[in-house]
Each structure stands twice: as C-alpha cells, then as structure tokens.
Amino acid sequence: MQVEIADTIENLLKDKQYSSLRSALAEMNEADIAAIFSQVKESSLPLLFRLLPKDLAADTFALMDTDGQELLIRGFSDNEIKEVFDELYVDDAADIVEEMPANVVKRILKNTDSEMRQMINEILKYPEDSAGSLMTTDYISLRPEMTVSEAIKRIRRTINDAETVYTCYITDDNRKLLGYLSVKTLLLSQIDERISDIMDKTIICVHTLDDKEDVAKAMNKYDFVTMPVVDDEGRLVGIVTFDDAIDVMQDEATEDIERMAAISPTEESYFKTSDFNHAKNRILWLLILMLSAAITGTILTRYDEAFQAVKELVYFIPMLMSVGGNCGSQSSTMIIRGMSVDEIRLKDFFRVIFTEFRISIIISVVLSLVNGVRIWLMQGDLKIAVVVSLSILCIVIISQFIGCTLPMLAKKCRLDPAVMAAPLITTIVDAASILIYFNIATRFFNI
Amino acid sequence: MQVEIADTIENLLKDKQYSSLRSALAEMNEADIAAIFSQVKESSLPLLFRLLPKDLAADTFALMDTDGQELLIRGFSDNEIKEVFDELYVDDAADIVEEMPANVVKRILKNTDSEMRQMINEILKYPEDSAGSLMTTDYISLRPEMTVSEAIKRIRRTINDAETVYTCYITDDNRKLLGYLSVKTLLLSQIDERISDIMDKTIICVHTLDDKEDVAKAMNKYDFVTMPVVDDEGRLVGIVTFDDAIDVMQDEATEDIERMAAISPTEESYFKTSDFNHAKNRILWLLILMLSAAITGTILTRYDEAFQAVKELVYFIPMLMSVGGNCGSQSSTMIIRGMSVDEIRLKDFFRVIFTEFRISIIISVVLSLVNGVRIWLMQGDLKIAVVVSLSILCIVIISQFIGCTLPMLAKKCRLDPAVMAAPLITTIVDAASILIYFNIATRFFNI
Numbered sequence: 001m002q003v004e005i006a007d008t009i010e011n012l013l014k015d016k017q018y019s020s021l022r023s024a025l026a027e028m029n030e031a032d033i034a035a036i037f038s039q040v041k042e043s044s045l046p047l048l049f050r051l052l053p054k055d056l057a058a059d060t061f062a063l064m065d066t067d068g069q070e071l072l073i074r075g076f077s078d079n080e081i082k083e084v085f086d087e088l089y090v091d092d093a094a095d096i097v098e099e100m101p102a103n104v105v106k107r108i109l110k111n112t113d114s115e116m117r118q119m120i121n122e123i124l125k126y127p128e129d130s131a132g133s134l135m136t137t138d139y140i141s142l143r144p145e146m147t148v149s150e151a152i153k154r155i156r157r158t159i160n161d162a163e164t165v166y167t168c169y170i171t172d173d174n175r176k177l178l179g180y181l182s183v184k185t186l187l188l189s190q191i192d193e194r195i196s197d198i199m200d201k202t203i204i205c206v207h208t209l210d211d212k213e214d215v216a217k218a219m220n221k222y223d224f225v226t227m228p229v230v231d232d233e234g235r236l237v238g239i240v241t242f243d244d245a246i247d248v249m250q251d252e253a254t255e256d257i258e259r260m261a262a263i264s265p266t267e268e269s270y271f272k273t274s275d276f277n278h279a280k281n282r283i284l285w286l287l288i289l290m291l292s293a294a295i296t297g298t299i300l301t302r303y304d305e306a307f308q309a310v311k312e313l314v315y316f317i318p319m320l321m322s323v324g325g326n327c328g329s330q331s332s333t334m335i336i337r338g339m340s341v342d343e344i345r346l347k348d349f350f351r352v353i354f355t356e357f358r359i360s361i362i363i364s365v366v367l368s369l370v371n372g373v374r375i376w377l378m379q380g381d382l383k384i385a386v387v388v389s390l391s392i393l394c395i396v397i398i399s400q401f402i403g404c405t406l407p408m409l410a411k412k413c414r415l416d417p418a419v420m421a422a423p424l425i426t427t428i429v430d431a432a433s434i435l436i437y438f439n440i441a442t443r444f445f446n447i
Numbered sequence: 448m449q450v451e452i453a454d455t456i457e458n459l460l461k462d463k464q465y466s467s468l469r470s471a472l473a474e475m476n477e478a479d480i481a482a483i484f485s486q487v488k489e490s491s492l493p494l495l496f497r498l499l500p501k502d503l504a505a506d507t508f509a510l511m512d513t514d515g516q517e518l519l520i521r522g523f524s525d526n527e528i529k530e531v532f533d534e535l536y537v538d539d540a541a542d543i544v545e546e547m548p549a550n551v552v553k554r555i556l557k558n559t560d561s562e563m564r565q566m567i568n569e570i571l572k573y574p575e576d577s578a579g580s581l582m583t584t585d586y587i588s589l590r591p592e593m594t595v596s597e598a599i600k601r602i603r604r605t606i607n608d609a610e611t612v613y614t615c616y617i618t619d620d621n622r623k624l625l626g627y628l629s630v631k632t633l634l635l636s637q638i639d640e641r642i643s644d645i646m647d648k649t650i651i652c653v654h655t656l657d658d659k660e661d662v663a664k665a666m667n668k669y670d671f672v673t674m675p676v677v678d679d680e681g682r683l684v685g686i687v688t689f690d691d692a693i694d695v696m697q698d699e700a701t702e703d704i705e706r707m708a709a710i711s712p713t714e715e716s717y718f719k720t721s722d723f724n725h726a727k728n729r730i731l732w733l734l735i736l737m738l739s740a741a742i743t744g745t746i747l748t749r750y751d752e753a754f755q756a757v758k759e760l761v762y763f764i765p766m767l768m769s770v771g772g773n774c775g776s777q778s779s780t781m782i783i784r785g786m787s788v789d790e791i792r793l794k795d796f797f798r799v800i801f802t803e804f805r806i807s808i809i810i811s812v813v814l815s816l817v818n819g820v821r822i823w824l825m826q827g828d829l830k831i832a833v834v835v836s837l838s839i840l841c842i843v844i845i846s847q848f849i850g851c852t853l854p855m856l857a858k859k860c861r862l863d864p865a866v867m868a869a870p871l872i873t874t875i876v877d878a879a880s881i882l883i884y885f886n887i888a889t890r891f892f893n894i
Contacts, residue, residue: 029649031669156634165631166613166672183630184612187603202476220697222478223690225613225672242689243670246696250667253700254784257707261780262773270785271795275802279809282777286770286814293769294821297762307754307761314754314761315744318877321765322740323733325772325873326709330729333708337701338717348718355722362726367733374741426772430765 006039013044022051030056034063046075058087065272066099073104081111090116091136091244094123123238131215132208134248135229135238140168144178144196148189151181166225170199175235177203177228205230208237215240216248217342256340259418260333262289292427296434303438309447312381316388317434323367323392324399324433325426331356331403332425336417339407349408356404357397364396387444391437398436399429453486460491469498477503481510493522505534512719513546520551528558537563538583538691541570545580570685578662579655581695582676582685587615591625591643595636598628613672617646622682624650624675652677655684662687663695664789703787706865707780709736739874743881750885756894759828763835764881770814770839771846771880772873778803778850779872783864786854796855803851804844811843834891838884845883846876 012021025033025048033052037045037060049072052060061069061084073081085093085108093112097105097120109117119137126132140158142151151168159165168186170178179199189198205228206215219227219242226239255265262285266273273281306313335352338344344352372389376382403425407417441447459468472480472495480499484492484507496519499507508516508531520528532540532555540559544552544567556564566584573579587605589598598615606612615633617625626646636645652675653662666674666689673686702712709732713720720728753760782799785791791799819836823829850872854864888894 027649029651029669035668152634159631159635165634183634184606187599187612187630188606202474204476220690220693221482222476225689242672242693243667246667246689246693249693249697250700250788253697253704254788257700257704257780257784260704260707261776263777263780269790270781271790271798271802275805275809278781278802278806279813282774282806283810283813286773286777286810287817289773290766290770290814290818291821293766296765296769300762300765304758307758311751311754315747317764318743318747318768318881319737319740321768322743322874322877323737326733326736327729329708330710330733333704333710334717334725337704341697341701343716343718351718355718355725358722359725359729362722363730363733366726366730367737370734371737374738427769430769434765 006036009036009048010040010044013048018051021048025051026053026056030059031063033060037068038065042071045071054083055087058084062088062092062096066096067272069096070100070104073100073108078107078111081108082113085112086116089136090119090123090138091134091241094120094133098124126208129212130208131206131210131212131229131240132238134212134215134244135208135240137238139226139228139236139239140165141171141175141236142168142181142195144170144172144194144199146195147191148186148193148195148198149191151186151195169228169236169239170195171236174233175237177205177230177234177236179203180228205236206240207231212240212248213252216245216252219245220249252340256336256418259416260336262286262424289424289427293430296427296431299431299434303442306438306442306445306447310384310441310445312379312384313387313438313441316384316391316437319371320388320391320395320433320437321430324395324429327360327363327396328399328403328425328429331400332407335404335407339411339417346408346411352404352408353401356400360397360400363400364393367396368392383444387437387441390444391433391440394436394440395429395433398432402429402432453483456483456495457487457491460495465498468495472498473500473503477506478510480507484515485512489518492518501530502534505531509535509539509543513543514719516543517547517551520547520555525554525558528555529560532559533563536583537566537570537585538581538688541567541580545571573655576659577655578653578657578659578676578687579685581659581662581691582655582687584685586673586675586683586686587612588618588622588683589615589628589642591617591619591641591646593642594638595633595640595642595645596638598633598642616675616683616686617642618683621680622684624652624677624681624683626650627675651675652683653687654678659687659695660699663692663699666692667696699787703783703865706863707783709733709871736871736874740877743874743878746878746881750889753885753889753892753894757831757888757892759826759831760834760885760888763831763838763884766818767835767838767842767880767884768877771842771876774807774810774843775846775850775872775876778847779854782851782854786858786864793855793858799851799855800848803847807844807847810847811840814843815839830891834884834888837891838880838887841883841887842876842880845879849876849879 009021033056037048040048045068049057061072076084088096093116097108100108109120112120122137123133123135140155142154146154155165155168165183167183168181170181172178179201181195181199185198204218204222206218208229208231215227219240225242227245228236229238229240231237251267258265262282264281264284266277266281268277335344368389371392372385375388376385379385406425410417456468480503484495487495492515496504508519523531535543540563544555547555556567559567569584570580570582587602589601593601602612602615612630614630615628617628619625626648628642628646632645651665651669653665655676655678662674666687672689674692675683676685676687678684698714705712709729711728711731713724713728715724782791815836818839819832822835823832826832853872857864
C-alpha cells in the first residue's frame with residue numbers, strides 16, 4: 001500500500017500539485033510519512049520534505065533512515081538545519097548526530113542553539129549501549145515543596161520541551177531524585193495539596209552507565225513508560241522513554257537470533273548492508289565451523305577398518321549427526337532464551353542440568369525405539385538396529401548435556417551465551433556423536 | 448538478591464513480626480513483591496498477601512504467576528475475591544480468569560460486581576491472540592463538544608477506573624471514534640477551548656480481530672502508549688496498553704527463536720513446564736528430522752562403489768554437510784528475522800534471492816579456496832582437493848538459495864516462516880550436499 005501511495009505522491013509532485021500534496025501530507029502520521037519517504041526517489045525528497053508543516057517535518061525527520069537524513073541535511077540551508085533540530089527531542093537529535101559523518105555533525109552543531117548543543121554533547125559523552133546514551137534530558141522536574149497548582153503551572157511552562165508528561169520527577173536543590181508523580185495522581189489531587197504529600201517515594205532508577213539492555217528489562221518488569229537515569233551522586237540527569245526501550249528489546253532479540261545462527265550481528269537492516277559486509281558477518285564463523293567439522297572428518301579416518309568390515313555403518317552417519325545436532329541446539333536455545341528473558345539464572349545451573357537430563361531420558365528412549373524398530377523392519381539387520389539404537393540413546397543424552405551447559409558456562413565467563421549457540425554446539429556434538437557411534441559399533445562387531 | 452529478601456521475609460513471618468513486615472512490604476514496588484512471592488514457601492503466601500495494603504495487593508496479584516494466583520484464590524473468602532478483583536484493571540482480570548480452571552472462574556465471576564463481570568465477559572469472547580483479547584475496556588472517552596474544563600472534570604470522575612490517562616479518545620453518540628487528545632495537549636490548552644478544536648483527527652486504530660502481533664508492531668511503529676481498538680462499525684470498544692504490547696513482542700521473539708530450533712513454542716516458562724511437556728514440544732520435530740536424515744543416509748547407499756573406489760571420500764562428508772547446513776541456516780535466519788521486523792516483505796522476493804546469490808558467490812569462493820589449499824597441503828592429493836573445493840562452491844550457493852527461498856515461500860502460503868527454519872532447511876540442504884558431492888566425485892574419478 002505504501003508503495004502505491006509513494007507512486008501517487010511522486011505523480012502529484014511531477015504535476016506540480018503542491019497545494020494538494022501539502023494538505024494530503026499534513027493529514028498523515030509522521031511514521032507513515034517516513035515510511036513513504038523511504039520509497040520515493042532521492043531527488044524528490046528535499047522538495048517533498050519542504051512541503052511538510054514545521055513540527056510534522058521535525059517528527060518525520062526523526063523517524064527517517066540515516067541515508068535520507070544525511071541527504072536532507074546536505075541539501076539544507078543553515079537556517080533549515082536550525083529549524084529542524086530545534087524542534088527535535090534531544091535523544092532523537094543525539095541519535096542522528098551519532099550516525100552522521102564528521103563534516104555534517106560540525107554543520108549541525110554550528111546551527112543548533114547553545115542549549116540544544118550542550119544537551120546533545122551531554123548525551124554523546126556516555127558510552128554506546130549505556131543508559132546515558134539512550135536517555136533524553138527533556139523531562140519535567142518538580143520540587144517537593146510545590147503545591148499542585150504551582151506544579152501544573154510549571155508543567156505548562158516547560159511542557160513544550162518535554163517529550164513526555166506521563167510521569168514527573170521530584171528533585172531537591174541538588175537535583176537529587178526524591179520520588180515521582182504520575183499525571184494521573186496530579187489530576188486526581190486537590191489544587192492546594194503539596195507535592196511532597198502526594199508523590200510516590202519508591203525510588204526505582206537506573207545509573208547512567210547501566211547497560212541499555214538492563215534498562216529495557218527493568219522498564220518491562222515495572223511497566224514504566226519512562227525510567228529515571230541518575231549519576232554517581234544520585235542526581236537525576238535524564239529519562240529513558242518506553243519507545244527507545246522497545247527498540248532496544250527488539251534489537252537484542254535480533255542479535256540473539258543472529259548469534260545463534262553463527263552470524264556476527266550488525267545494527268544495519270538487511271537491505272542497507274552491503275554484500276561484502278553480509279559476507280564478512282557470516283564468513284568468520286563458517287570458516288571456524290568448517291575447520292572444526294574437518295576434525296570430525298579426521299576422526300572418521302580412525303575407523304577405517306570398521307567401514308571396510310561393515311560398510312552399512314556409513315549410511316547412519318548423517319542421521320546420527322542430525323539427531324545429536326538438533327537435540328543440542330534445542331537445549332541450548334531453551335537455555336539461551338531463558339537467560340535472555342531472566343527466567344533462568346546462573347544459580348539454576350544444576351537444576352537446569354537435571355531437568356535436561358530427565359527430558360533427555362524420555363526423548364532418547366522414544367527416538368532409539370522408533371529407530372531400532374524401523375531399521376530392524378526395513379533392513380532386517382538386528383545387529384545394526386541395536387548398535388544404532390544404543391548410539392542414539394547415548395548421543396541424545398550427551399548432546400542435551402552439552403547443549404545446556406555450554407551457554408551457562410559462557411555466561412559464567414561473562415561471554416554472550418548466544419555465541420556458544422547452535423552451530424558451535426552442533427560441531428562439538430557432531431564429533432561426540434561419531435565417537436560414540438564407532439565405539440559402540442567396534443565393540444559390538446568385534447572389529 | 449530477591450532470594451535473600453525472600454528468606455528475610457520468611458524469617459520475619461516465622462517470628463510473627465507482622466507490623467514490621469507490613470511496613471516493609473508497603474514501601475516496595477508491586478513487581479518486586481510479586482518476584483519475591485514466587486520464591487517464598489506456598490504456605491506463607493496467603494498470610495503475606497493479607498499483610499499488603501489494599502491497592503498494592505491487587506497490583507501485586509496481577510503480576511504473580513498463575514500458580515500463585517490460583518493458590519490465593521482457592522484460600523480467599525468470597526469477600527476477598529471481590530476486594531481484589533474490583534481493584535484490578537479489566538485486561539489483567541480477564542487474563543487471570545482465562546488461566547483459571549472452571550470452578551475457580553465460577554467463583555470469581557460470582558463475586559465481582561456486574562459491571563466488571565460484563566467487561567471481563569466482553570474481553571473473553573474474542574479469540575485468543577486477537578486485539579480484542581488483549582485490550583482493556585478501561586479508557587477515558589470524551590465528546591467533541593466538551594470544553595477543556597468539562598473534559599478535565601470528566602477525567603477526574605472516571606480516572607480511577609482507567610488504567611491509563613496518557614491519551615483520551617473522542618467519540619460521538621454512537622461511540623464511533625473521531626480522534627484523540629493527549630494529556631499533554633489538554634494541559635497546554637485554555638480552559639474554555641472546545642475538544643473538537645484541539646483534538647487530533649488522524650485516526651490510527653486496530654480492529655478487535657486483528658492479530659495481537661500486528662497490534663504490537665503498529666504500536667512500535669507509531670510509538671503509541673495506547674492503541675484504540677474498534678469493531679466492525681468503527682466504534683471504540685477498548686484500548687491496548689504499551690505494557691501488553693511489549694509482552695507480545697517478547698513472546699513472539701521467543702516463539703520465533705524456539706521454532707527456528709525446531710521446538711514447538713509454549714507460553715509456559717522453562718521451569719513451569721513439566722518434563723513430559725518439554726519432551727513433547729521437542730520430540731515431534733526430532734522424529735521428522737531424524738527420519739528425513741535417514742533419507743540422506745539412503746542416498747549414500749547409492750554411492751557404494753564410489754566409497755569402495757576412493758575411500759577418502761567418506762572423510763569429507765561431515766564437513767560438507769556442516770558447511771551446507773550452516774550457510775542455509777544463516778540465510779534463513781536473516782530472512783525470517785527480517786520478515787518478523789518488517790524489513791523484508793514478500794514483494795522483495797527476487798531482490799532477496801539476488802542479494803543472497805551475490806553474497807553466496809563471495810562466501811563460496813573464499814571457503815572453497817581455503818579448503819582446497821588446506822587439503823592439498825595437508826594431504827597432498829590434488830584431485831580430492833579439487834573435488835571438495837568444487838563441491839563447496841556449489842553447496843554454498845545452493846544452500847543459501849534454499850535458505851532464503853523456503854521461508855518466503857512459507858510466508859506466501861500463510862505458514863509461519865520460522866517453521867521452515869534451520870533444522871528443516873538443514874535436512875534438505877544435507878541431502879542436496881551429498882548429491883552434489885558424489886555427482887562431482889563420480890564424474891571426476893570416472894567411477
């Protein structure tokens with residue numbers, strides 16, 4: 001649908017129907033406009049953007065992709081840069097500045113007012129992935145000694161700058177966080193009540209240097225729309241808003257998924273990443289896994305005589321490796337995701353191992369029975385059937401053990417558990433499966 | 448830390464220090480209390496719960512796990528049930544009712560007031576996973592002809608029932624949605640302005656039967672704290688709040704991850720699921736994958752003569768299967784996640800195939816060179832080196848092709864793309880890899 005709208009818009013533009021374009025765009029939501037802008041021709045973008053009303057222009061600009069933003073800024077006059085950036089919320093402005101090349105950043109900072117420049121610089125000084133880099137310094141702070149009517153006056157005075165008015169924060173003379181007040185409570189209170197009497201004194205906050213993933217988790221746990229961020233002295237320096245927290249959670253899930261498939265995660269979207277970078281993100285793990293699989297191959301050379309003696313043994317290699325690999329990756333996936341969403345903690349180490357052990361007993365018995373009967377019936381070779389069944393029994397149990405312990409050990413060593421995921425575990429499990437299989441086979445056939 | 452607090456609390460309980468317990472709990476946040484309640488002994492729970500102040504009790508109850516909730520309800524008097532449920536927000540109450548066994552549901556509905564009962568029934572009638580089942584009917588609706596001061600009066604009158612006051616919705620006599628008004632705009636407006644003059648008339652809403660995943664995506668796209676839900680006639684019937692949308696997004700990511708590892712997703716957490724159910728969720732896919740891997744084994748039997756002629760060929764089977772499987776799962780993962788977060792759409796079908804093709808060229812050349820040189824140097828057998836290198840070249844390209852097309856075809860057939868993921872693709876790719884390898888080998892060695 002957006003593609004069609006984008007076409008219609010380009011046609012209107014070609015026919016120079018500026019006034020109908022202007023009124024059509026003014027009716028739309030900024031997220032929809034940004035989505036359409038990502039579809040139109042680059043050359044149409046500056047003209048289209050200039051047709052937007054001023055505040056819609058800034059809101060749309062914040063939601064556009066980095067390429068579109070850079071294209072527009074390069075075409076902007078100094079005055080246009082000032083107009084757009086002064087309308088932006090500080091956290092959005094800081095995010096945009098972070099992504100731009102140095103010469104563009106210079107022009108932006110030159111053309112924003114000193115207050116905005118100072119706030120952007122404040123946010124930029126925090127390390128990437130920290131709460132500080134995610135927060136906005138636009139928030140409403142009240143004093144405990146204010147009355148409700150004074151508070152409402154102050155809110156009306158400062159509201160235009162503030163991204164959110166869902167929660168106001170109460171601070172003392174030294175900006176130390178004392179508590180918070182929801183707009184709901186404020187609306188329910190009498191005009192002459194003191195803020196100190198109605199505010200909630202439970203202080204739940206994060207530190208500027210906390211990892212942004214932990215911030216998002218805490219906001220999810222407490223169902224907060226905004227989370228206050230304090231510095232070493234407990235002074236309020238900013239707030240993180242729920243929309244940024246949601247983005248963090250989405251990105252973390254994507255990273256986990258990519259790591260589990262042995263891909264180095266990037267922040268770029270699929271089509272924005274160059275072929276070369278796509279290849280680079282995948283090839284390192286492929287090389288590692290390829291060479292370690294070669295080791296499995298080398299293990300096979302040790303069982304040369306077994307092949308020669310009972311050539312049917314070869315045919316079951318793919319199946320046994322597949323069973324081991326799949327069981328291992330099922331276990332590791334459950335554990336990695338469980339740790340990501342805080343359902344499983346490191347102290348659960350032995351509990352997890354016992355749980356997986358009990359599950360592996362059930363699974364291994366079913367799989368080995370099904371397989372044993374199938375081989376016996378289809379190939380009529382009881383000896384092979386018993387060897388394969390016994391191997392499956394052991395392989396399932398060992399694979400699930402490896403699959404559940406490695407991610408927890410990785411976490412213990414402060415590595416990302418997802419790095420230890422499916423493919424690496426599969427490779428280890430493959431080698432283990434082959435060893436188990438041929439050990440059982442050589443004993444059984446007395447090779 | 449929560450474990451320690453839980454211990455401290457149980458000790459206070461044993462020593463009958465009720466008043467210090469009561470004041471300690473009253474200071475805490477409901478999410479923390481619920482987390483602690485999941486750690487204490489079942490027998491302590493009812494007494495502890497009764498020490499909570501009334502509104503904190505309801506908020507905590509909403510956040511507890513289903514087992515704890517059921518335990519408490521079974522111990523509650525009719526009056527206690529009424530007290531807790533009348534304090535709950537409707538969407539939370541409906542969620543709880545949905546999880547309880549029939550006899551408990553009966554007691555709950557008997558003991559809530561008729562308005563609450565009607566609202567719960569309203570929500571329960573929508574299909575699981577629909578916007579209707581996710582929404583709350585607690586929202587603030589205003590009329591366009593009201594003035595700001597009338598609106599504020601109405602908000603103060605109805606606010607206690609409403610879960611959120613971030614956005615008010617404006618409806619006509621037939622409850623048809625006309626627009627919305629943020630509390631921010633309300634606070635900035637003059638007392639005598641008309642709502643119809645200050646409200647935002649852009650209507651972005653979802654339908655009661657829309658999938659809850661689409662609702663969460665739309666809320667993320669528009670950065671909405673609440674999303675209005677309308678029926679077939681465009682009448683406002685409820686709102687979805689951001690905290691529920693976040694949970695939906697988390698659950699969907701978990702489901703995708705589990706499906707990709709060939710596990711049937713459940714809504715239960717890891718430790719709440721019984722061993723038998725864990726095994727059941729994993730075993731179906733394991734059986735399917737095991738039997739399809741057996742087919743790969745059967746393919747091997749066709750190349751008996753090749754083994755006998757050049758026995759070294761066997762040693763490279765695990766490596767080639769690993770390369771194919773990993774390349775396939777990397778591609779499918781990128782595409783599945785890309786579709787989940789709406790970066791990749793079905794209309795990008797050919798664009799994706801060409802992108803993956805170009806990436807596969809780079810990867811296959813690098814992998815086959817590294818491997819060819821390694822085999823040649825280590826084993827001094829140029830012929831084998833060439834056969835393996837050529838095989839890798841073809842396997843990588845075919846695997847990435849299969850990996851990127853299958854998830855998109857699944858989506859085209861309205862299946863969940865994640866079902867087509869890693870393990871199933873791996874199995875198909877395994878068979879393809881073996882076929883490619885032995886076709887090249889037999890030609891090359893003239894077997």
